Structure formats: structure tokens, C-alpha cells
Amino acid sequence: AIVGALTGLSTGPLTGVRVTLTAGPTREALDPVRYISNHSSGKMGYALAQAFTDAGAQVRLISGPVNLPAPAVDALVQVNSAQEMLAAALADPGDCFVGAAAVADYRPATVADQKIKKQGDAIDDMTLALVRNPDIIAQVAMSRPKPYMVGFAAETQALLSYARDKLVRKKLDLVIANDVSRPDAGFNVDTNTVTLVDQHGDKALPSQSKTSLARELVNEIAQRYQAHAKKA
Amino acid sequence: AIVGALTGLSTGPLTGVRVTLTAGPTREALDPVRYISNHSSGKMGYALAQAFTDAGAQVRLISGPVNLPAPAVDALVQVNSAQEMLAAALADPGDCFVGAAAVADYRPATVADQKIKKQGDAIDDMTLALVRNPDIIAQVAMSRPKPYMVGFAAETQALLSYARDKLVRKKLDLVIANDVSRPDAGFNVDTNTVTLVDQHGDKALPSQSKTSLARELVNEIAQRYQAHAKKA
Numbered sequence: 001a002i003v004g005a006l007t008g009l010s011t012g013p014l015t016g017v018r019v020t021l022t023a024g025p026t027r028e029a030l031d032p033v034r035y036i037s038n039h040s041s042g043k044m045g046y047a048l049a050q051a052f053t054d055a056g057a058q059v060r061l062i063s064g065p066v067n068l069p070a071p072a073v074d075a076l077v078q079v080n081s082a083q084e085m086l087a088a089a090l091a092d093p094g095d096c097f098v099g100a101a102a103v104a105d106y107r108p109a110t111v112a113d114q115k116i117k118k119q120g121d122a123i124d125d126m127t128l129a130l131v132r133n134p135d136i137i138a139q140v141a142m143s144r145p146k147p148y149m150v151g152f153a154a155e156t157q158a159l160l161s162y163a164r165d166k167l168v169r170k171k172l173d174l175v176i177a178n179d180v181s182r183p184d185a186g187f188n189v190d191t192n193t194v195t196l197v198d199q200h201g202d203k204a205l206p207s208q209s210k211t212s213l214a215r216e217l218v219n220e221i222a223q224r225y226q227a228h229a230k231k232a
Numbered sequence: 233a234i235v236g237a238l239t240g241l242s243t244g245p246l247t248g249v250r251v252t253l254t255a256g257p258t259r260e261a262l263d264p265v266r267y268i269s270n271h272s273s274g275k276m277g278y279a280l281a282q283a284f285t286d287a288g289a290q291v292r293l294i295s296g297p298v299n300l301p302a303p304a305v306d307a308l309v310q311v312n313s314a315q316e317m318l319a320a321a322l323a324d325p326g327d328c329f330v331g332a333a334a335v336a337d338y339r340p341a342t343v344a345d346q347k348i349k350k351q352g353d354a355i356d357d358m359t360l361a362l363v364r365n366p367d368i369i370a371q372v373a374m375s376r377p378k379p380y381m382v383g384f385a386a387e388t389q390a391l392l393s394y395a396r397d398k399l400v401r402k403k404l405d406l407v408i409a410n411d412v413s414r415p416d417a418g419f420n421v422d423t424n425t426v427t428l429v430d431q432h433g434d435k436a437l438p439s440q441s442k443t444s445l446a447r448e449l450v451n452e453i454a455q456r457y458q459a460h461a462k463k464a
Contacts, residue, residue, distance in 0.1 A: 034268065034270045115388050124364040
């Protein structure tokens with residue numbers, strides 16, 4: 001460890017592996033003051049970024065707006081919208097890409113330059129036109145050389161079938177399935193319960209703190225990454 | 233001051249006055265994970281809450297979701313949506329009501345019980361039906377006895393005409409007009425520049441830190457509140 005520290009080299013299982021990781025929510029602007037977002041705190045992604053660094057990886061963290069201290073990473077890229085996150089991801093997808101961000105599926109079709117005013121007292125209802133955001137992880141999976149692709153599935157129902165569908169449809173190597181309806185898992189809590197889903201089957205991990213889970217997940221990912229790298 | 237501390241009495245200009253103050257954004261749920269919100273940090277409202285307490289007022293702070301330490305107030309009521317904020321405001325509007333929250337004008341017409349899934353790859357656009365939220369400050373202004381009513385106008389254009397319109401239309405006593413398009417004012421910055429608008433005219437205050445501005449605003453409000461209370 002002392003030699004590693006002195007020479008700048010690490011001896012972890014992911015030494016020299018470049019990991020690009022997205023974390024946090026995205027914010028999709030309606031106008032200069034309003035936006036659509038979600039309850040992602042970024043805690044799981046930031047804990048993963050730290051655990052990847054501890055495992056020797058060279059981490060590039062692409063983060064939506066969160067209220068967390070910056071983890072020890074090689075590069076931290078701060079973004080707001082899904083479109084900004086996509087551009088940052090494609091700029092350098094790494095050897096292993098981990099999509100832990102909770103990306104907004106839709107954004108407002110138009111962004112007003114000025115704050116939208118209420119439309120008179122007579123108008124109680126309005127509709128907001130939305131357009132589909134780019135599918136960041138699916139687009140990164142089409143880049144060549146293709147990174148080892150790790151996605152998350154955060155669902156409130158039918159978790160494992162959604163996760164397996166996501167694995168196949170988006171051409172991922174591993175999906176970390178996260179039942180966000182459990183009180184001990186998901187957004188804005190410090191513990192999490194996940195199941196790993198890949199071509200070999202499912203593996204449930206015990207409920208634990210996000211910090212502890214991040215270390216376990218990085219070990220699981222490192223094993224799969226090494227096996228995948230040998231085959232390639 | 234020592235006597236005040238020992239007896240629990242304060243000697244500030246608002247001693248014994250009950251101030252109800254809203255602060256921060258509201259979040260309007262689309263489903264269990266997604267919401268519409270805005271860039272209000274709550275800093276101005278929290279600085280006002282502290283300054284009102286320092287001026288001797290008995291402060292009830294109704295706060296949307298923010299990342300700020302709780303100020304020294306008599307009561308802190310935490311809410312998410314505009315509907316929750318309205319209920320908390322009407323429950324006890326105080327002798328002086330200050331609406332510093334950035335309340336969402338609209339909320340989704342329906343809130344899904346489960347996370348909304350993308351609607352198949354063929355569907356790139358969707359519309360979101362929105363309904364008007366209750367106008368909290370206008371509803372509080374209809375409560376009797378009517379509190380001394382202080383509103384904020386955060387605009388990116390035509391600031392003073394909007395502020396004066398708000399004063400009259402919502403039957404307020406004072407509007408604090410805030411040009412959020414200025415780089416030294418508004419959301420998520422630590423300084424602010426405002427103009428006071430009431431029946432007597434306009435008064436611009438110099439740009440300054442939100443903490444310093446809060447003290448000046450509380451003095452301005454206290455003078456107007458005392459004059460108003462004498463007349464009543």
C-alpha cells in the first residue's frame with residue numbers, strides 16, 4: 001500500500017481500468033426557474049465512485065445536481081440535463097460504463113426563455129408537451145470499443161422481469177435491480193437492497209448500507225469485468 | 233438583553249408578533265419517483281426566519297424541501313406539495329404572513345401509484361396534464377382576522393409592474409420584488425437585490441448578502457407592520 005501511494009499506482013482488482021459512472025438525477029428545464037426531476041440523491045452512485053477508486057480504477061464521475069461532497073475520483077463532470085449527461089458519457093465511455101444516474105425519460109418539448117406566467121384566472125388546466133430524452137445507456141452500448149456495460153433498474157413492481165428485459169433490450173452486461181418501493185432501499189435512504197441480473201442468472205445481495213453495498217458491488221463487477229476482458 | 237434572556241422575553245421591534253413564513257420550493261409528484269419543482273434554495277426565506285426571530289417575533293416556518301440547517305424558530309413545519317403548504321398556512325396564518333416560498337403554479341392532474349413506464353419505443357412524445365395549484369398567499373389574505381400580508385415577486389422581466397399587479401390582485405400589504413435574471417439576485421446565489429412595493433410607492437434596497445438583506449427587510453416590514461397595526 002505504501003509503495004502504491006508513493007508511486008501513484010494502486011494494487012486493487014481494477015487497477016488501470018477506466019470506469020465512467022453516471023450518478024444523481026437529471027433536471028429538465030421548463031423555463032429559467034422550473035424543472036422536472038426525481039428523488040435520486042446520488043448516494044449510491046457516489047458510494048460506487050468511491051469504491052471503484054478504492055479498487056484501483058480510474059474513475060470519471062458524471063453527476064447530476066446532488067448535495068453530496070465530491071468523492072475521490074479522477075474527474076468529476078457536473079451536468080444538469082439528460083442531453084448534457086449523454087454528451088459527457090459519449091465523450092469518454094471508459095472500459096467499464098456504469099449508469100447509476102436516474103435520468104429523466106422525458107423533457108419539456110420547449111424551454112421558455114422567460115419564466116412562464118400563469119395563463120389568467122380562467123385557465124385552471126394546462127398540458128405540458130414532453131419529448132423522449134435520449135437513452136444514455138443504450139447509446140453508450142452502441143459505442144465501439146463497447147465498454148463492459150452496467151445498468152440499474154429502479155422499479156416499484158415486477159422488478160426482475162423489468163431488469164432482465166433491460167439487460168437484453170439495451171445490450172447490457174449486468175443490471176443491478178433495485179426495488180425502490182421497499183422502505184430500506186432506493187432513493188434518499190442510506191441502505192439498499194439489490195439483485196444482480198446478467199446472462200448467467202440472478203444473485204440477490206443482502207440489505208446493507210450503501211457504502212458497504214458499493215464495495216460488494218464493485219467486487220462483483222470487477223470479477224465479471226475481468227472474465228469479460230479475458231474473453232474479448 | 234440579559235433580562236430578556238432570563239424571562240424568555242425579547243426586546244426587538246416585533247416582540248410578541250406571530251409571523252408565519254413560507255420558504256423553499258414545493259415538489260409536485262408525478263409518480264413515486266418523479267416531480268416538478270423549481271430552483272428555490274430557501275436561503276432567503278431561512279435568512280428571513282432567523283432575522284424575524286432576532287427581531288423578537290414568534291416565527292412559524294413552513295418549509296418545502298431544502299438543504300439548509302434549521303434556523304432558530306418557534307416551529308418548523310416541513311411540507312412537500314403546494315396543497316400541504318396551503319393547509320399548514322391556513323392552520324395558523326399569524327399576525328404577519330410572509331410568503332417567501334416558490335410555490336409551483338401547477339401540479340400533475342393525476343399522481344401515478346407506480347413509477348410511470350416509458351410507453352414503448354414508438355412513442356417519442358407525450359403530454360402531461362396539469363391543474364392549477366391553490367394560490368396560497370391569496371387564500372391566506374382571505375382569512376379573518378387578516379394578517380399583514382407580505383408577498384414576493386420573482387420575475388425575469390417587467391418586474392415592478394408584475395409586483396404592483398400582485399399587490400392589488402392578491403390584496404397584499406407589501407410585495408418584495410426580486411429580479412431573478414440578475415446574476416447577483418434570486419435562486420441559489422448568496423446575494424439578492426430587491427425593491428419594496430406597497431401602496432405608498434417603491435423603495436429599492438442595495439444589493440447585499442441574503443443575511444444582511446433579511447435584517448433590512450425585517451426592519452422595513454416591522455415599521456410597516458406597526459403602522460398597520462395602529463390603524464387597525
